[in-house]
Amino acid sequence: MKQTALSKLHESLAAKMVPFAGFNMPVSYKGVNVEHQSVRESVGVFDVSHMGEFFVNGPNALELLQKISSNDAATMTDGQAQYACMPNETGGIVDDLIIYRINEERYMLVVNASNIEKDWDWINAHNTMGAVLENCSDQYSLLAIQGPKAISVVQKLTQTKLDTLKFYRFTQGVVAGIQDVIISNTGYTGSGGYELYCKNDQAELLWHALFEAGASENIEPIGLAARDTLRLEMGYCLYGNDIDDTTSPIEAGLGWITKFSKDFINSSALAEEKKNGPKNKLCGFEMLERGIPRQGYTIVNQSGHPIGRVTSGTMSPSLNKGIGLGYVDIQHSELNQEIFIEIRQKQVAAKIVKPPFYKSS
Numbered sequence: 001m002k003q004t005a006l007s008k009l010h011e012s013l014a015a016k017m018v019p020f021a022g023f024n025m026p027v028s029y030k031g032v033n034v035e036h037q038s039v040r041e042s043v044g045v046f047d048v049s050h051m052g053e054f055f056v057n058g059p060n061a062l063e064l065l066q067k068i069s070s071n072d073a074a075t076m077t078d079g080q081a082q083y084a085c086m087p088n089e090t091g092g093i094v095d096d097l098i099i100y101r102i103n104e105e106r107y108m109l110v111v112n113a114s115n116i117e118k119d120w121d122w123i124n125a126h127n128t129m130g131a132v133l134e135n136c137s138d139q140y141s142l143l144a145i146q147g148p149k150a151i152s153v154v155q156k157l158t159q160t161k162l163d164t165l166k167f168y169r170f171t172q173g174v175v176a177g178i179q180d181v182i183i184s185n186t187g188y189t190g191s192g193g194y195e196l197y198c199k200n201d202q203a204e205l206l207w208h209a210l211f212e213a214g215a216s217e218n219i220e221p222i223g224l225a226a227r228d229t230l231r232l233e234m235g236y237c238l239y240g241n242d243i244d245d246t247t248s249p250i251e252a253g254l255g256w257i258t259k260f261s262k263d264f265i266n267s268s269a270l271a272e273e274k275k276n277g278p279k280n281k282l283c284g285f286e287m288l289e290r291g292i293p294r295q296g297y298t299i300v301n302q303s304g305h306p307i308g309r310v311t312s313g314t315m316s317p318s319l320n321k322g323i324g325l326g327y328v329d330i331q332h333s334e335l336n337q338e339i340f341i342e343i344r345q346k347q348v349a350a351k352i353v354k355p356p357f358y359k360s361s
Contacts, residue, residue, distance in 0.1 A: 001019055001022060001023065001024050002022055002023045002024070002050070003023070003024050004023060004024075004025070004047055004049035004050060004141065004203075005049060005141045005200040005201070005203040005204065006047045006049065006141065006203055006204060006207060007024050007025075009204060009207065010025075010026040010047065010221070013026075013029060013221060014029070015027075015028065015029050015221070015223060016028050016029075016223070018224075020050065020113070020224060021050055021112070021113035021114035022050075022113070022114070023050040023113060025047075025050060025223075025224055026047065026221070026223045026224065027223045027224045027225050028223040028224075028225045028226070029220070029221050029222070029223055030220070032223075032225040032226050032229060032317070033317045034220075035220060035221075035222045035223060035225070035226035036226040036229050036230060036317040036318070037317060037318075038147065038218070038219075038220040038222065039146050039147045039189050039191050039222060039226065039230055040147070040191055040230075040318060040358075040360075041147070041148070042147050042148065042149045042217055042218055042219070042220075043145060043146070043147035043148070043149035043150050043153055043193070043214055043217050043218075043219050043220075044145075044146055044147055044219065044220045044221065044222035044226075045143055045144070045145050045146075045207070045210055045211070045214075045219065045220070045221055045222060046143065046144040046146065046221075046222045046223075046224075046227055047141075047142075047143060047203075047207075047221075048142045048143070048144050048195075048227075049140070049141040049142050049143075049200075049203065050113035051110055051111065051112065051113055051137075051142055052109075052110065052111040052112070052113060052115070052116035052119065052120075052135070052137040053108060053109070053110055053111075053135075053136045053137050053139075053140045053142075053197070054108070054109040054111065054119070054120065054123065054133060054134065054135055054136070054137070055106065055107070055108055055109075055133070055134040055136060056106070056107045056108075056109060056123075056131050056132070056133060057105060057106050057107075057131065057132040057133075057134070058105055058130070058131050058132045059105055060129040060130050060131045061104075061105055061106065061107055061131045061132075062074060062104070062107075063129045063131070064123070064126070064127055064129055064131040065099060065107060066262050066263075066264060067126055067129075067263075067264055067265060068086050068122070068123055068126055068264065068265060069084040069085075069086060069097075069099065069264060070084055070085045070086070070087055070249055070254070070257055070258040070259065070264060070267075070270075071083070071084035071085075071099070071257045071258070071259055072259040072261055072262055073099055073101070073107070074262070076099070076101040077101065078101055078102065078103050078104075079101070079169055079170055079171055080100075080101050080168065080169055080170075081098050081099065081100045081101075081168045081169065081170055081184060081186055082098065082099045082101075082168070083096070083097075083098055083168075083257055084096070084097055084098070084099055084257050085097070085243070085249050085254060085257060085258075086119070086122065086123075086265070087248075087249065087258075087264065087265050087266045087267070087270060088122075088245060088265070088266065089265060089266050090245075090266075091246075091248045091266065091269060091270070091273070092244065092245040092246045092247055092248060093239075093243045093244065093245065093247060093248070093249060093252070094115070094118065094119060094122050094245065095111050095112055095115040095118070095119050095239055096112070096237065096239055096243060096254075097109050097110060097111045097112070097119070098110045098186065100170055100182070100184070108182075109123075110142075112239045112240075114239070114240060115239065116135075116137050120133075120135050126265065138200075139199060139200060140197050140198070140199065140200065141197070141198055141199070141200050141202070141203035141206075142195060142196070142197050143195070143196045143198075143203070143206060143207065143210065144187055144188070144189075144193065144194075144195045144196075145193050145194050145195075145196065145210060146187045146188075146189040146191055146192070146193035146222075146230075147189070147191050147192065147193055148191060148192060149214070149217040149219075150192060150193035150194055151163070151192070151193075151194075152217065153210060153213050153214040153217055153219060154175070154183075154194050154196075154210070154213075156213040157175050157176045157209055157210070157213055158173055158174060158175045158176075158181075158183065159173070159174065160173040160174075160175075160183055162183075162185075162194070165183065165185045166185060167185050167186075168185065168186060169184075169185050170182055170183060170184035170185065170186070171183055175196060175198075175206065175209075176205060176206055176209035176210070176213075177205075177209075178198055178202045178205060178206060180198075181196055181197065181198050181202075181206070182195075182196065182197035182198075183196060184196070184197070188227065188230070188231045188236060189227070189230040189231065189234070190230065190231075190233065190234035190236075190356060190358060190360070191230070191360065228312075228314070229314050229316065229317055232312050232313075232314055232316075232323065232324075232325070232357075233316055233317075233318055233319070233323065233356065233357050233358035234355065234356045234357075234358060235284050235325065235355020235356050235357065237252060237254070237282075237325075238312060241295055241311045241312045241325075242282060242311040242312055242325050243282075247282075247327070248270060248273055248278065249270065250270060250273045250274050250278050251273075251278035251279070251280050251281055251282060251327065252282045253281070253282050255274060258270060258274070260274075277330065278330065279329065279330055280308065280327045280328065280329055280330060280333075281327065281328060281330055281333040282311070282325055282326070282327055283308075283325070283326060283327075283328045283333050283352050284323070284324070284325055284352070284353050284354060284355040284357060285299075285323070285324055285325075285326065285339060285341075285350045285351060285352050285353060286319075286321055286322065286323050286324075286350060286351060286353050286357060287321055287322030287323070287324075287341070287348060287349070287350045288338070288349040288350055288351055289348050289349045289350075290322075290348075291322050291341065291343045291346075291348035292313065292314065292315045292322045292343070293310045293313030293314075293322050293323075293324035293326075293341045293343065293350070294310060294313050294343075295310055295311060295312060295313060296309065296310060297309065297310040297313065297341050297342055297343060298310075298341075298342040299326050299328055299339055299340070299341055299342075300339070300340045300341075300342060300347060301332060301339065301340070302338065302340070304340075304347060307328055307329050307331075307332045307339065308326050308327045308328035308329060308332070308339075309326055309327060310324050310325070310326040310341060311324075311325050311326050311327060312324055312325045312326075313325070313326075313341075316357060316358070318358045319357060319358065322350070323357045324341070324350075325355075328352070332352075333352060334352065335352055335353065335354055336351055336352060336353070337351065337352045338350070338351050339351065339352060
């Protein structure tokens with residue numbers, strides 16, 4: 001099992017460690033609800049160094065990205081990040097990722113930990129134009145500082161003007177005396193914040209500097225369990241749950257990152273699916289009765305006929321009710337439609353809603 005540069009530090013903080021995507025990762029410290037509320041109300045730090053980082057270089061870099069990505073990387077400018085997915089040739093998704101444009105001949109791709117090897121092989125297999133690829137996943141650590149107080153904490157450690165760094169923009173600067181940190185106004189929580197990329201040998205220094213700077217804000221370390229409840233309250237997809245090799249970006253509600261202004265892998269079939277409409281749709285739902293939906297639970301209609309399946313579900317710490325995402329056949333996907341989740345052989349009422357479930361005041 002792989003370790004991040006901070007695995008030993010998490011163990012010293014009495015984190016509950018679990019295997020995740022081949023890494024030894026902290027799932028919780030003080031408990032999911034406490035950590036969740038820390039991010040919603042103040043600030044928390046996630047070690048997400050298990051994510052993969054690839055660099056695509058050279059005069060043919062953009063051509064390769066345009067081929068493998070559903071989104072249009074040609075619209076990006078230097079210092080811009082873009083959410084995208086890589087469609088496969090059979091209608092599904094290889095992975096979702098973030099593309100960072102450093103300059104016109106250098107891009108960084110941040111991919112899911114569980115897909116690093118698969119993505120690397122996929123991109124190389126389609127690199128017929130000779131872009132120069134580097135897999136730097138084992139060299140970088142990534143800390144996500146998330147929550148409404150994140151800007152005040154990180155600003156104490158850098159001369160970079162964070163209030164001018166717009167959403168899905170990034171820059172490189174000095175943070176806590178560490179050179180060439182990638183400072184990105186991105187995150188997976190819906191409560192704002194920054195993601196900081198540094199080399200592994202600087203990760204512990206950065207971690208301690210953040211906690212010293214955030215002491216007055218009651219900064220807390222946050223585990224993967226709260227990361228999941230936070231992203232689910234926003235309705236963000238998780239690869240392996242809500243999207244995978246068998247789900248199309250159209251049915252997953254990712255049409256907004258699927259741009260038919262250029263050709264990409266399987267674009268003609270996806271354009272046809274968009275034109276005709278998908279048979280199933282990824283929907284948000286909230287429970288009308290007491291019950292916690294879980295991945296894999298069957299969704300049924302009023303007659304008890306199966307109409308879909310739950311892909312992600314939890315008891316929302318912010319809303320104190322069960323919420324979830326699931327694929328539902330298109331006839332039952334209208335907003336406010338009543339559906340039922342089979343929980344322990346009981347049909348528990350829920351209704352279709354439009355994410356995000358949590359809306360900040």
